Every structure is written in C-alpha cells, then in structure tokens.
Amino acid sequence: MRIITVLISTIILICPAHAGAADPAKSGLSEEQTHIVPIAAFTAAGDIEKLEAAITxxxxxxxxxxxxxxxLIQMYAYAGFPRSLNALTALADILETREASGIEDRLGEDATPLPEDTDMNALGNDVRNQITGRDMTTNSAKYAQIAPVIDVYLKEHLxxxxxxxxxxxxxxxxxxTISALAAxxxxxxxxxxxxxxxLTTGLTPEQLYHFTDILRDRVDPQTAAKAQRILEEVLQARTEQGASNE
Incomplete structure (x- = not known):
C-alpha cells in the first residue's frame, strides 16, 4: 500500500496536469485576479470579441x-497604443450598453494623484528596484546601453x-503583464x-501555476502550454540557484 501511495504521489507531481489541479482557494489568487488574466491576454492578442466577453x-x-x-491602460506599455485604445473603446461600449439596460456597475477607486513636484525618474527607479529585487539604477542591459533614453522612459513612465x-x-x-506576454x-x-x-512581488509558484490554468481554461491551451513550460524553467533555475547558494 505504501508503494502505491508513493507512486500516486509521484505521478501527481510530474504529470503536466498537476498545474490544472490548482484550487483557487489554496492558490491565493482572488476572483478579481483571475479575471485580469483573460482581459490582459485578449487585449494583447487583439481579440476584441473574446475581450468583450471577458470584460462582461x-x-x-x-x-x-x-x-x-x-x-487596459497598462497594456499599451506592452502591446502598444492601438490595442490598448481598441480595448478601452470596447470597455466604453460595453458600459454604455449595460447602463442603457439598467445595469449599474461599481466604479471602484480611481488612482491617488501624486504630488505635483514628484520626481518621476527617482520614483520609477525606486519602484523598479523594489519589484525586481535588485538595484537597476545603472542598467547594464544592452537595450539601455545602445539607447539610454529607453531606460529613462521605462523608469519615468512605465x-x-x-x-x-x-x-x-x-x-x-x-x-x-505575464498574461499579455504569454499571449x-x-x-x-x-x-x-x-x-x-x-515571484519577487510575492506571487507564489502555486499562484503562477493557477495563472497557467486560467490561460488554459479561458484563453488558449497552446498559450497555456507555452506559459507553463517557461514557468517550469524559471522555477527549476530558481531551485538550482537556491541549492548552489547553500
């Protein structure tokens, strides 16, 4: 019986369907977070029909x-202005239709205005350092070396x-972001x-596996397969790096 139990446990761990078995209650992804995935993915892919369904x-x-x-605003930084603007137009059209039907959607909270004298370069640099977990004040990436102004745009704007x-x-x-990039x-x-x-911002491997589940169920199986393969590569590299630091 012990051998059978071990075999079953091993199959669960190595089977590609392991990620598909994620329980939202255990994954930590909120219901709202699960809706972010198809909305961002369909915006990046330019699939307005499916985006409208995801927004609704x-x-x-x-x-x-x-x-x-x-x-949808953030998506222009990754998928470009045209797809972001088309997505925002789709949202506006949906809201008009729903309002005409007597549906009152909750607006939520708008962004808190920053002080007028905010140094956006310093703020953006601090935010990037925080979410990447390393000091990127001097960006050594090739794109930043050949075009330093692009790094200014990244810090000040994105x-x-x-x-x-x-x-x-x-x-x-x-x-x-990862939803858009996966698409x-x-x-x-x-x-x-x-x-x-x-992972640095606090999302767990379980949450990221749940992310690939959502891609599989709500977006596209091939997109999900690619996203899961890359996720597993990242997690494997992270495990190996952790082991080498011990």
Missing part, C-alpha cells in the same frame, strides 16, 4: 470598472507613471523576466 464576465462578477480600465498608480497592486500588475509571440525572454519579478 468580470463586470458580472463585480470587478470594479476602474480596475478593468487600469489593466514604473513611475503607470506602476505607481494604486488602482492595482504590483502583484496584480505583474499578473496582467504574444517572440517575447519569451520578457516572460521569463516577469515571472521572476512576479
């Missing part, structure tokens, strides 16, 4: 309008203007990087 589902579940809007908006937590913003092609390196950032 989120609104029906009580996700605040401003929270959904914030995900991590200053956008990530400092308190409508979403840094964990929720990273969840939106896009040719950005595997960035997905790996943001998995690492997600």
């Amino acid at each position: 589902e989120a609104l029906d579940a009580g996700v605040p309008v401003y929270d959904i809007r914030e995900v 991590f200053g203007d956008i990530f400092s908006r308190d409508v979403l937590t840094h964990q929720e913003r990273e969840l939106a 896009m092609s040719g950005v595997e390196a960035q997905l790996r990087g943001h998995y690492r950032v997600s």
Whole structure:
C-alpha cells in the first residue's frame, strides 16, 4: 500500500496536469485576479470579441470598472497604443450598453494623484528596484546601453507613471503583464523576466501555476502550454540557484 501511495504521489507531481489541479482557494489568487488574466491576454492578442466577453464576465462578477480600465491602460506599455485604445473603446461600449439596460456597475477607486513636484525618474527607479529585487539604477542591459533614453522612459513612465498608480497592486500588475506576454509571440525572454519579478512581488509558484490554468481554461491551451513550460524553467533555475547558494 505504501508503494502505491508513493507512486500516486509521484505521478501527481510530474504529470503536466498537476498545474490544472490548482484550487483557487489554496492558490491565493482572488476572483478579481483571475479575471485580469483573460482581459490582459485578449487585449494583447487583439481579440476584441473574446475581450468583450471577458470584460462582461468580470463586470458580472463585480470587478470594479476602474480596475478593468487600469489593466487596459497598462497594456499599451506592452502591446502598444492601438490595442490598448481598441480595448478601452470596447470597455466604453460595453458600459454604455449595460447602463442603457439598467445595469449599474461599481466604479471602484480611481488612482491617488501624486504630488505635483514628484520626481518621476527617482520614483520609477525606486519602484523598479523594489519589484525586481535588485538595484537597476545603472542598467547594464544592452537595450539601455545602445539607447539610454529607453531606460529613462521605462523608469519615468512605465514604473513611475503607470506602476505607481494604486488602482492595482504590483502583484496584480505583474499578473496582467505575464498574461499579455504569454499571449504574444517572440517575447519569451520578457516572460521569463516577469515571472521572476512576479515571484519577487510575492506571487507564489502555486499562484503562477493557477495563472497557467486560467490561460488554459479561458484563453488558449497552446498559450497555456507555452506559459507553463517557461514557468517550469524559471522555477527549476530558481531551485538550482537556491541549492548552489547553500
């Protein structure tokens, strides 16, 4: 009996379906966080029809309008202005239709304004250092070396203007980011990087496996398979690094 139990436990651990068995109550992902995943993914993919369904589902579940809007705003930094603007237009159209039908959706809280004299470069640098868990004040990446101004944009705008908006937590913003990157092609390196950032912000491996479950169930099985493969590579590298530091 002991041998059978061990074998069953081993199968559960190594079976690809292990991630699909995640229990939302145990994973720690809130219901609102689960709605972020398809909204960000369909925005990045430019699939407005499926995005409209995902937004409607989120609104029906009580996700605040401003929270959904914030995900769509952030998406322009990863998927570009056109897809972000199309997504925001879709949200506006949905809200108009729902209002005409007598549905009152909860707005939620808007972003807290920053002081007018805020140094966005310093703020963005601090935010980036915090969520990456390392000092990136002097960015040695090749893209920053060949075009230093892009690092200024990253600090002042992405991590200053956008990530400092308190409508979403840094964990929720990273969840939106990895959802978008998973839905896009040719950005595997960035997905790996943001998995690492997600872990630094406090998302757990279990939560990230649950993220791939949501991709599989609500977005696309192939997208989920790619996202899970890269996640497992990141977690394996993290385990090996931890072992080497002992």
